[in-house]
Every structure is written in structure tokens, then in C-alpha cells.
Amino acid sequence: MLAVVPHPVTVRVPSKVNLHLAVGDVRPDGYHDLTTVFQALSLTDEVTVAVADEPGVEVLGENADAVPTGPSNLAWRAVQELARFSGRDPEEPRVRVVIRKGIPVAGGMAGGSADAAATLVGLSALWRLEVTRDDLARIAARIGSDVPFTLYGGTALGTGRGEQLVPVLSRHTYHWVLAFDRRGLSTPKVFTELDRLRDEGDPPRAGAVEPVLEALATGDPRQLALLLGNDLQAAAVSLRPGLRRTLRAGVNAGALAGTVSGSGPTCAFLCEDQEAALQVAAELAGAGVCRTVRVAHGPVPGARVIGGEDAP
Template sequence: MSAEQSSQVVAARAPGKVNLFLSVGAVMEDGYHDVATAYQAVSLYEDVHAYPADDFSVSFSGRINTSTVPTDGSNLAIKAARLLARKTGYRGGVRLEIEKNVPVAGGMGGGSADAAATLLACDALWGTGLTREDLVRLAAKLGADVPFALVGGTALGSGRGDRLSPALTTGNFTWVFALAEQGLSTPAVYRRLDEHREKHALDISPASTVPQVDPNVLQAIRAGDAAMLADSMHNDMQVAALQMQPGLSSVIELGERSGALAGIVSGSGPTVAFLASDVDSALEIQVSLSANGIRTVRAQGPVSGARLITE
């Protein structure tokens, strides 16, 4: 490490996401599922500051409770930094300080945003010079949502969700997110979905082997039509998340009674995403939910993917 490098601090920012549509295929022999999803990056950001160090460490700040987030080698940001070091032959380490604004275990890709921002920050800090395409390929090794946190915008995801294709989007969409007090484990939600499908096999259609995004979703985002999008949003994971946290049903009902065009569990949950017609409507939804003791945040989408920032 050069003297110039040792004095550097690099900061990167990556967004959380909402799944506008999520179709989960049948469970495969390896226990995983293919999915078809439409991602949208939203203006809730994870900020990662990377400092030169001899080993790898991470700490957290911000308004999100991070008491359940590991700070050892199992942390996704640490995994991202170590993966980049192995890939490039870098022999040093990094000290990561992360300001969290995306809910933990909330279905909004906060950990994936941490990993994406870490890849970008460490690449700049260490001078390893990887292209954005190189970083996206590395990101796919870390988790299905990490590549999207790098790419941002609105995109379709297939395979495990990591094979991305950009989706043309017009205008902006306004979101209100209802935050749950307790997170959900994504693998646990998948297991509950598989159990639900098996239990109700005679009553519901079998899961697709090749899931697809509803064309109406693509039409709605292309037209920038929030009402049309509200009519076509769907999440296969929602039934499992509602079984694991039954109170989410009343949250969705309250938000929709308060003026939301639609409410949907984001990803594996338990965050509930409400699509609003405009900012004024979003404020009314927030007031109503807050009056019932539900914490909320408001955001816009789509926004850009991970990027370096200066402070």
C-alpha cells in the first residue's frame, strides 16, 4: 500500500430496492428457486466508508437497529471486500463504516446494497481498477440482489434474480414503506412458501418451471402509470410472509384504506411497500400509519445504482 493510499478514505452509496413483481418458480433439486422479478431502486441509501487497514472489519451507524447484523466474516460487506481482494490479489484489508438507512431483514436488499457499495469503494480505495461489468460479475457470487444494487434503476431479474436486463421506465414513482419491528429470514420465507404450496397442491396452480414477469408491469413502468402498476403488482412470497407475521395483513389493509393505490410485501418481507399516486397522498398514508404506531419512510424510484460519493 502506498503512502497516498494509506491516507485515503473512499465513500460509496447504494440504494435499497422494492420488488414490483416477484414470481417464484418450483423448488429445484438443489433447494433453490428460479425467479422472475421486476426490481426498482429507491431513494433509501446505504453509505459505506472504506478506510485502509491490515485486516477486515465493519461497524454500523444510522437510524436502523443493527443489533442483529453480524460484524464477523459472515457479514455480506466483509464477504464482498474479501472476494474483491482474492479476485485482484490485493494483500491488505479494509475498515468499513456503514450508515444504514434500509431496514435490516426487511426484504429491501439492505445487506446487498452494503455489499455493492463495498465492492465499489474498495475497488477505488485499493486502486484495483475493475470495470463495472467486472464488479457485477463478482456481485453475483455474493447474492441474488447484489448485482441490482450496483446497476440500479428499474430492471428485470431472472435465474436466481441476478441475471439482469434494464427496463424502460418513464417518470418517478412515490413509495411509503411500513417498517416492521422484527425482520424475516429470506430462506425461512422460501421454506414456508414451499410448505404452503405442498399443503395446498390440490387447490392452487403448480409453480411455474420458467417464471415470467407480467407484461402489464412492463407496460405500466414504461408509461409511468402508477395506477396501472398498482393493478399488476404481485409477490409470490407474500403468502408465506403473512403466515409468519399475520399482523402484516392489517398493515396492508390500513395503508390501502388510507389512500395507497396498492400495498405489497417487499421481497421476502416483512417491510410493506405502498405505492402512492403522488407526494401529498404519500404524506396522508404516512400520517395514518404513524397514528397507528407504525414506523414509515417515504422514497422515490427509480434511482441510480451504487456510486462513489464525496463528502
Template sequence: MSLGVVPERVRVRAPGKINLFLEVGAVHDDGYHDVATVYQAVSLYEEVVASLDDEFSVRVVDETGRPVAGVPDDDRNLALRAARMVAREIGYLGGVHLDIRKAVPVAGGMGGGSADAAAALVACDALWGAGLTSLALHEMAARLGADVPFALLGGSAVGTGRGDRLSPALARARFDWVLVSRTTGLSTPAVYDELDRLRAASRLDIAPEPGVPEVDPTVLAALRSGAVDTLASGLRNDLQDAACSLEPRLRDVLDAAAGAGAVAGIVSGSGPTVALLAADADSARRLEHDLGAAGHRARHVYGPVPGAKVMHR
């Protein structure tokens, strides 16, 4: 491969996501589940700076510059695996150093690690002058994890299969959310295992629907119209009972949010981040303030926003 003139470093920003709808099918023999979900990318971003280097390495800090506990800095790191994947794809023999600044909660059900991986794909493609197509990047993203393709795409989208088969969803309006996060995360496999356990224990109210999971058209209609109340009525997460079973205090957050004026609330993905839908931006700022005053880690965000992209400043 001929690199030509390439930059010494590239900065890419990728958003976290919330699941507005998540229907989970029955478990397969391989341990995976088919899902039907609606993703929305929100204005809480991971930033990855890729710099030319002889070796592959990664450093992970939070928004204050402090090291982030619980995120590996070796080949278990999804962003580093993404960088190595691009290198193999294009036959690049050098390395890269990745500086990751995290804002999305770790193990919070918002796809922070997936956003890191998507950002690393885009950053290494630009850094090494690879010129990979969107399709090639998407195929690599799907091999890295079910949420990585959406972190590339951004906006709002329907995900099927394991969540990686994407169809963009038209969203004409902005939706305002308040995210309530916890200092400790939840393991996605553990939450799925808990869902299977609850279903096996004859919790008929959370049993999988027969057939292939499907998205409720109400959610898609709400995205098109911008109707907050309609979206609120369609919010669903089949993993919510399992996440609350493992972390019962999540129900306290949902109850407190309802009393503080949230239109609706839902556990994001596998949790434990709770996404609270607000009527508008002013309502979201008030909700953020009130929940913060009550001792919760609350943050106002909005969506949809674009997926992973190179930042030129």
C-alpha cells in the same frame, strides 16, 4: 499491482430495493427456485465508508449512530466478504475498515445487506485503485448473492434465474412509495420454506405456474408510461402469502393502508417491509403521516434511483 495515488477513505451510497413483481417457480433439488422479478431501487440508502487499514474489519450503525442488532461484524457480514473478494481479485495484501450506516430495514425484504455488499465492492475498487470493470464487479456481486448485482445497477430492472440475471427496464417516471417496516425481520430462507410448505399442502391458488417464471408485461408497460393505476394492477409477490403466514400482522398493515388511501400495497420481497404505492408525492406524504399517527413505522421514498456510486461530498 501498482496502486499509484489512492485516497485514504471512500464513501459509497447504495439503495434499497422493492420487488414490484415476483413470480417464484417450483423448488429445485438444490433447494433454490427460479424467479422472474422486477426490481426498483428506491431513495432509502445504505452508506459505506471504506478506510485503509492493515486488517479487515467492519462497524455497523443505524442512522442515529447506534449499533445495529442482528448484523454480524465478522466474516459473516456480506460487505466484509465483498471487500475480501476484491482484495483476492487484485492481489491486494492490505486490509480495509468498513463503516456502514444503515437506513434499509434489517431482514426487511429490501436487500439492505446486498446494498452493503455492492457498496463495499465499489468502495474497495476505488480505495485501492483497482480499476475493475463493470462486468468484473457484476460477476463478483452475483457470487455474493442474488440481489447484489441489482444494488450495483440500480434503476428498474428485470431479474431472472435466481434474480441475478439482469435486464434494465425503461422507467420514464417517478413512483412514490410509503414503506412500513417492523422492528423484527423475516429470514428469506424461512419465507421460501414456508412457500414450499403451503404449496405442498395443496394451496392451489399459490401453486407455481408451469414452465419458466415470466414477468407480467403490464408492469413493464406501467414503468414506461408512468401510469400508477396500471402499475398497481400488475403488482405481484408470490412470497406474500408465506410472509403473511409467518407474520400475520402484515395483512393488518395492508388493510390499514388501503383505508388510508394507498393505491396498492405489496410485501417487499420476503418481507416484512410493506411497500405502498401512492398516487403522487403529496399523497405519499399524507399517507406517511396518517400511518405514522396510527403507530406504524412509515417512510416516504421514491424510485427509481441509481445504484451504488461513490459520493464526493
């Protein structure tokens, strides 16, 4: 009897912006406790998984060269973790993963984590696993702290290292302009720089998270704009001083507020509505302060199959 080879499965997965990111002081184990509010954005990657005799990862799209295709690719880590979970050999999964990047690499928008989440969803469909999204989230947390959020999407409050999630009521669609920088920033370096700045002085700290949650419940972008806060911004700007000019240019172009996304260097500008976002994007693109400008909206759902089999 001929074995039936399942069709490849393609998954679309969102990026994230942190509306609020409060970073605790460095712990003895070197990590920081975080309190963050994530919003999933319509700037996405697409990941296709297929049964293949030549296993591995292929990366396509802008800045694909900057992404490792070996075992350190987070999508491959996801393949190995799910293989282990489902009793397959994690060293020899007969799987090929093709990643189409739309999310900037090392941009503070959880691109690598998103690819891992997409791979978990795609592979569970390809392998017809009986798993819930909560099962996948437990595996996701072992791969990286942003992986569970890109799996669920929406808007969520994250604590711990960002992997302990509670969904947040968010009534409104928010419109964003994203300014990509010419080069990425390493997340660990940004945290180290924050520790250094805190040793030397008192960089600004994000306020309490509750007002951000209240603003999200009312759905007023003007109220939310006043409350955007990111403790990593001072460190990202210290390592990449040009970001100050980018942030100013977005607000001068008419955004309600701008923030560095996560560890940067992508700058995210919250706008009044879609029309305002398109205007801000056009003006920012002409200002010569960044590599590329994109518009996006959020919240959007987490990793979802868009082709092939259905998934949890």
C-alpha cells in the same frame, strides 16, 4: 519515501422493492427460479471504506445490533472477493468498512446485498482498480443474488436467482411509503413456508411479467398499482399474520396498492404522487401497525461514490 494513504471513500447505495416477484417451484437443489422486476429506492445505506491497521466492519444506525460484524457480513464478503480478484490476500485486507444503515435489517429490501455492492464500488476506488461495473457485477453475483441489482440500480428485470439482469425502461418517478416491522424475517424461512403452502394448497401466484413492463413504459402509477404481485407475500403473511392489517391500513390511508417487499416483512405502498405519499405516511404512522414509516421514491441509480475518489 512516505507511502501515501488514500482518503476514505463513501458510497451511497439504494434499497430495492420487487414490483413483481414470481417464484418457480422448488428445484431438486433446493433453489427456486425467479422472475422479478426490481426498482431501486431512495431509502439508502452509506458505506465508507478506508485503509486501516485494524481491519473489520462497524455497523451504525437503527438495528445495527442485529447485523453481524464478522466474516458473515456481506460487506466483508465483498472485501474478500475483491481482494482475491485484485491479487491481494483475502484473509488480511487492510480495510475498515463502516456501514450506516438506513435500510431495514432483514426487511426484504436487500440491505445486506446493498452494503456488499457499495463495498465493491468503494474499494475499487480506494484501491484504484481498473474495473468496469460489469466486472463488479460478476463478482457481485458470487456474493448474493440481489447484489448485482443494487450495484446497477434503476429498474430491471431479474431472472435466474434474480442475478441475471436486463434494464427496464421506466419513464416516471414513483412515490412509495414503506412500513418497517418490529422484527425482521429470514428469507430462507419465507421460501420454506411458500413450499409448505404450495404442498398444502394453491396460494396466489403473480401473473405474467409483461403487463408490468408495459405499465412501467407508460409511467402511470395507477396502472402499475393494479399489477403489483409477489408470490412470497402469502408466505410472509402466514409467518407474520399482522402484516395483513398493515397492508390494509396503507390502502385505507389512500395508497394505490400495497405489497410485501421481497421476503418481507417491510410493506411497500405505491402512491399517486409525493403529496399523497406524505399523507399516507402520516396516517399510517398514526395507525400503530408498524415500527417506523418512511417515504421514498424510485427508480434511483445504483451504488455511487459520494465522497473521496471517483469510481467505475
